[in-house]
Amino acid sequence: MKISCTKEQLNHAVQTVQKALATKTPMPILTGIYLSAFEDKLELQATNYEIGISCIIEATIEEPGTVVISGRYFQELVRKLPGEIIEISSSAEDRTIQITSNQAQFNLLSLPAEEFPVLKKPTSDTVINVKDNILRELIKKTVFACSTDESRPIFTGGLLEINQHEVNMVATNTHRLAIKKDHLGHNTDSIKMIIPAKILNELARIMISDVPMDVTIYCQKNQVSFAFDNIYIISRLIEGQFPDYNKVIPPSFATTITIDTHAFMDAVERVSLLARDGDYNIIKLAFKNDCVIITSNNPDIGKACETVTTTVQGNEVEIAFNAKYVTDILKNISSEQLIFSLNTPLSPASIKPIDDETYNYIITPVRTN
Amino acid sequence: MQRWIIHIDMDAFFAAVEQRDNEALRGKPLIVGGIGNRGVVATASYEARRFGVHSAMSMVEARRRCPDGNFVPCDHAKYNRVSVELQRIFSEFSPVVEPLSLDEAFLDVTGMEQLYASPKEIAVCIKERIESELHLTASAGVAPNKFLAKLASEMKKPNGLFVVYPGEEEAMLRDLPITSMWGVGKSMAQILKNLGIYTIGQLAQTNVALLVKHCGQMAYKIHALAHGQDDRPVVADLEPKSIGNELTFPVDIITVSQIETELLALAEKVGWRLRQYDYSGKTITIKVRFASFKTITRSKTLSDYTQFDDVLYNVAMKICHQIPMGEGVRLLGLTVSNLQSGGGQLSLFDQQEDKRAAMYETIDKLRNRFGAGIVTKGRLINGKEPK
Numbered sequence: 001m002k003i004s005c006t007k008e009q010l011n012h013a014v015q016t017v018q019k020a021l022a023t024k025t026p027m028p029i030l031t032g033i034y035l036s037a038f039e040d041k042l043e044l045q046a047t048n049y050e051i052g053i054s055c056i057i058e059a060t061i062e063e064p065g066t067v068v069i070s071g072r073y074f075q076e077l078v079r080k081l082p083g084e085i086i087e088i089s090s091s092a093e094d095r096t097i098q099i100t101s102n103q104a105q106f107n108l109l110s111l112p113a114e115e116f117p118v119l120k121k122p123t124s125d126t127v128i129n130v131k132d133n134i135l136r137e138l139i140k141k142t143v144f145a146c147s148t149d150e151s152r153p154i155f156t157g158g159l160l161e162i163n164q165h166e167v168n169m170v171a172t173n174t175h176r177l178a179i180k181k182d183h184l185g186h187n188t189d190s191i192k193m194i195i196p197a198k199i200l201n202e203l204a205r206i207m208i209s210d211v212p213m214d215v216t217i218y219c220q221k222n223q224v225s226f227a228f229d230n231i232y233i234i235s236r237l238i239e240g241q242f243p244d245y246n247k248v249i250p251p252s253f254a255t256t257i258t259i260d261t262h263a264f265m266d267a268v269e270r271v272s273l274l275a276r277d278g279d280y281n282i283i284k285l286a287f288k289n290d291c292v293i294i295t296s297n298n299p300d301i302g303k304a305c306e307t308v309t310t311t312v313q314g315n316e317v318e319i320a321f322n323a324k325y326v327t328d329i330l331k332n333i334s335s336e337q338l339i340f341s342l343n344t345p346l347s348p349a350s351i352k353p354i355d356d357e358t359y360n361y362i363i364t365p366v367r368t369n
Numbered sequence: 370m371q372r373w374i375i376h377i378d379m380d381a382f383f384a385a386v387e388q389r390d391n392e393a394l395r396g397k398p399l400i401v402g403g404i405g406n407r408g409v410v411a412t413a414s415y416e417a418r419r420f421g422v423h424s425a426m427s428m429v430e431a432r433r434r435c436p437d438g439n440f441v442p443c444d445h446a447k448y449n450r451v452s453v454e455l456q457r458i459f460s461e462f463s464p465v466v467e468p469l470s471l472d473e474a475f476l477d478v479t480g481m482e483q484l485y486a487s488p489k490e491i492a493v494c495i496k497e498r499i500e501s502e503l504h505l506t507a508s509a510g511v512a513p514n515k516f517l518a519k520l521a522s523e524m525k526k527p528n529g530l531f532v533v534y535p536g537e538e539e540a541m542l543r544d545l546p547i548t549s550m551w552g553v554g555k556s557m558a559q560i561l562k563n564l565g566i567y568t569i570g571q572l573a574q575t576n577v578a579l580l581v582k583h584c585g586q587m588a589y590k591i592h593a594l595a596h597g598q599d600d601r602p603v604v605a606d607l608e609p610k611s612i613g614n615e616l617t618f619p620v621d622i623i624t625v626s627q628i629e630t631e632l633l634a635l636a637e638k639v640g641w642r643l644r645q646y647d648y649s650g651k652t653i654t655i656k657v658r659f660a661s662f663k664t665i666t667r668s669k670t671l672s673d674y675t676q677f678d679d680v681l682y683n684v685a686m687k688i689c690h691q692i693p694m695g696e697g698v699r700l701l702g703l704t705v706s707n708l709q710s711g712g713g714q715l716s717l718f719d720q721q722e723d724k725r726a727a728m729y730e731t732i733d734k735l736r737n738r739f740g741a742g743i744v745t746k747g748r749l750i751n752g753k754e755p756k
Contacts, residue, residue: 149672175714248717282711300608322714346726348717367712367726368647 001065002089003037005057007078007101010086013044013055014078016231019202021071022048032068032111033075034118035088037061045119046071051199052119052234053206065090068111069097077106119234122225124218128162128188132207132215132228138169139204141180141332141359146197147173154240157194164190170245171197176325177245178332181358191219194238203233248362250348253341255287255314258354261338264292265330267306271296272323274304282366283323287312287342296323319345320366326351329361371535372479373488374603376510376518377459377495379472380527384414385505386451387441398422398438400431405619411443415527448472451503458498462491467603475515477603489532496530516551516599517541523549538597543570552591560584569595612648613704614638621660621697628698632685633678634749635703640678641741644733648708649676655688656702659695666702667692674713677725681705 014033022030025048034045042059045052067090078086083102090097090110099106139158147155152174161168165184170177203226207215218225225234268283275281275296286293289312295305319342330338335353342349351361379385383401388394398417402410408428420435431438452471459466465477478491485491492509499507510521512533520541524531533541547569548558560583566572572580573595580588593599614635622628632655643649654668667688675681685703716722735743 151672172717174716174718177717243718320711346715346723348715362717364715364717366714368710 001035001037001067002063002087003042003059003061004085004087005042005059007081007084007086009057009059010042011078013042013057014075016055016206017044017046017053018071018075019205020046020048020051020053020233029068029111029115029117031071032116033071034066034068034113034116036066036118037064039064045116047117047119047234049117050196050236051202053202054119054121054232056230063089066113067097068113068116069108070111073108074099119232122218122220122227122232122234124220124225126189126191126219128184128191128217128219129186129214130162130167130184130217131212132209133212134167134182134184135215135226136204136207138167138180138182139200142169142171142178143197143200143204144328144332145171145173145176145178145361149173153238154194154242157196157238158200159192159194159242159245162188162191164188170242172245175322175364176328177248177362178329179245179249179360179362189219191217192242193219193224194240194242195224195235196238199233199235206231206233248348249360250341250343250350250362253314253350254343255312255317256339256341257287257292257310257312258337258339259292259308259310261330261333261336261353263308264310264338265327267294267308268323268326268330271304271306272327274298274301275323281323282320282368283326284318284320284368286316286318288316292340317342317345319349320368321349321363322366325363329363333359370480372477372513373481374512374515374518375463375476375478375488375492375495376512376515376522377474377476377492377499378508378510378519378522378526379455379499380506380508381412381414381418382472382505383412383443383448384417386448387444388414389504390447394439394441398435400428400435400438400440401443402431402440403428403617404440404442407617407619451505454503455499458495458502461498462495465603465605467605475518475603489530492530492532496528513538514597514599515601515603516594517597519551520545520549533597539570539573542573542595542597543568545569547572550591550594552587552594557584557587557591608710609646609648609708611654611704611706611708612639612642612646612650613654613702613706614642615656615700615702615704617658617700618698621699623697625694628689628694628701629686630748631701632689632703633682633746635701636678636682636685637746637749639703639705640676640681640729641733641736643676643705644712644729647712648705648710649674649713650705650709651675651707652705653681653684653688654702654704654706655685655692656700656704657689657692657694657698658700660697660699662699664700665692668706670707673716674707674709676712677729679725 017033030048036043040061041056043054043056045054081101082104087100095110096107097110143158155173159170164187167184168181170179213228215226215228223234223236225232271283271294275283283294283296291307291309293307297303329351333353337354339354340351345365348362348364352359384399387401388399398420399414400410400417400422401412402408406429410424410426410431412424413422417435417438422431422435448471459474459476463476463478467475478488488511492511496507496509499505506528508522508526508529510518510531512518512521513535517533517538521531521533547553547561566575577588577592580592651674652668652670654666656666658664669684669688732744
């Protein structure tokens with residue numbers, strides 16, 4: 001193989017696929033990036049069997065061929081190479097790969113290309129197109145709510161649901177649930193699948209176009225592929241039945257407040273400073289007639305209390321939450337005001353932006369005596 | 370400002386409470402503890418101590434040494450009630466009270482010179498209040514720090530009062546054995562003895578560098594203590610790290626069914642205590658001591674916090690099923706750690722959770738009103754009541 005390409009494009013491609021590199025693996029080949037040169041194109045691939053990413057860039061091909069190169073070193077050196085143009089060539093005799101740019105030259109040992117599990121360009125009977133800005137919004141507004149506890153795998157992924165022209169994404173760790181809905185503008189097949197949170201976050205990171213573009217979703221039996229631009233990502237799906245999330249959305253509320261998002265978020269963040277460290281830190285909210293009083297009490301450190309004025313409609317109620325579950329959603333609400341609705345100190349509450357029925361967040365309280 | 374700490378320690382607490390409430394026991398050797406042959410002495414009255422009976426001694430040995438003594442089982446509920454009264458008295462003298470156990474506490478009385486004639490005066494008042502309201506006696510130690518206050522309360526037991534004034538620290542400590550120091554256990558004492566150090570005075574005279582070589586970082590602490598220096602604060606509201614119970618059986622238990630029953634009883638007890646103190650925990654540890662005294666502990670960490678008996682029981686069972694039970698079991702223990710205050714985080718999908726919480730709330734209400742035995746698992750009824 002002998003090729004040349006721009007540093008900019010190569011660096012973009014390497015940064016795109018590197019998230020699929022295996023770090024701890026008994027199979028060294030999975031720590032490598034696969035390079036395939038053909039017809040004025042250079043394709044880079046990486047996979048760890050959970051996620052696979054391919055990115056194709058333009059290149060001048062003098063001699064087609066394939067090589068696999070250590071991902072860790074290739075990634076770092078490409079970023080630091082001095083010139084605009086990078087030349088890569090391989091030598092079959094001593095199994096090395098030569099990388100040249102301006103006066104810099106590297107000779108890296110290659111990994112056996114024939115062992116690399118090459119990703120196949122996705123095909124499927126069920127193909128759905130979604131605009132990338134919609135998909136990105138769905139992911140960013142929900143996936144943070146996923147669980148990291150691997151003992152219950154279905155909660156470590158986001159549920160993607162497409163039904164006719166509606167698209168929903170739902171994520172939960174069983175204590176809080178985020179749901180975001182959108183429209184496709186056209187009718188498509190129905191699908192329902194749970195995609196690992198890691199892969200969704202990666203997808204959102206890679207989709208960075210300025211103008212909305214189509215992402216093609218290929219649904220297969222136990223995997224899903226997203227293709228857009230010069231990239232495709234293949235992911236395994238999480239098997240299992242996602243619980244019926246509609247059941248956990250309370251049909252009505254006894255207390256509802258409309259509150260300034262920023263004022264509320266700032267107050268909650270301040271009071272949370274004294275909440276206990278670790279994965280569990282409670283703040284208490286007292287919904288009074290004309291205000292919300294936020295308090296925290298850490299016996300080892302001290303107490304905090306802040307009042308935010310607002311109008312409370314319905315019953316007065318006192319309730320305790322995990323502070324992180326509250327701040328997580330507040331960061332994701334972009335409207336100036338939000339609606340906080342509750343029933344009792346022991347039943348789930350809802351937080352959502354004002355005048356927006358497509359986004360909702362359900363949060364369970366913490367029991368206190 | 371000169372710090373002043375008071376350490377109050379009740380005299381033979383369990384025994385004194387029993388003697389107070391039962392005239393027939395007064396002035397006689399009384400041993401409170403596990404009555405069975407495998408029991409251990411919790412407290413011996415001063416009359417019994419003359420026969421060489423002391424706490425933590427096996428009951429068999431106690432009976433041998435004091436055959437004519439009166440032997441009474443522990444009534445923890447009663448001691449708890451007295452302890453609550455005691456804490457109430459303490460809290461009237463200082464806002465900073467650190468309870469060490471049911472019958473022992475540190476009070477920080479620094480800066481109260483305007484309110485009382487002297488720190489000694491405060492200790493006298495506390496002792497009087499305890500005597501007049503609870504009809505019990507206490508020993509008090511008054512000193513510039515915790516270490517000295519605790520030693521001081523031991524000096525004139527029972528019904529004693531001892532004050533260590535600033536400047537007297539080293540003189541007071543000089544001839545005491547090193548084992549009376551905090552942080553000096555069996556192994557540390559042996560190391561020090563090998564260095565020819567037997568008394569606190571000798572320890573104070575020893576070069577710190579030499580101590581560090583033999584005892585590691587602890588050396589700085591014990592050397593400072595030996596000079597009577599201790600800056601540990603009195604900490605009120607100390608948070609518990611774990612809540613647990615263990616039980617030594619009168620006869621080794623053998624069958625799986627017996628083990629299950631005992632685990633159920635432990636789970637009910639620990640769950641009850643968690644809810645009473647309003648904590649929930651994530652890590653469940655099981656301790657098993659076999660007939661041969663071989664002791665093992667195994668633990669499991671859950672994904673969610675719990676304070677419910679049935680969750681504790683199910684996890685305990687899972688852990689126990691993985692422990693090879695080759696011989697009889699002498700002791701079982703169940704401890705919950707990784708605690709947080711408050712109940713657990715509610716679940717969105719587990720509808721059982723709400724019902725369960727309501728059920729335990731009802732059970733706890735019943736128990737608080739009618740006593741612990743009013744509602745329990747059918748399996749535990751054979752004359753055994755959760756305490």
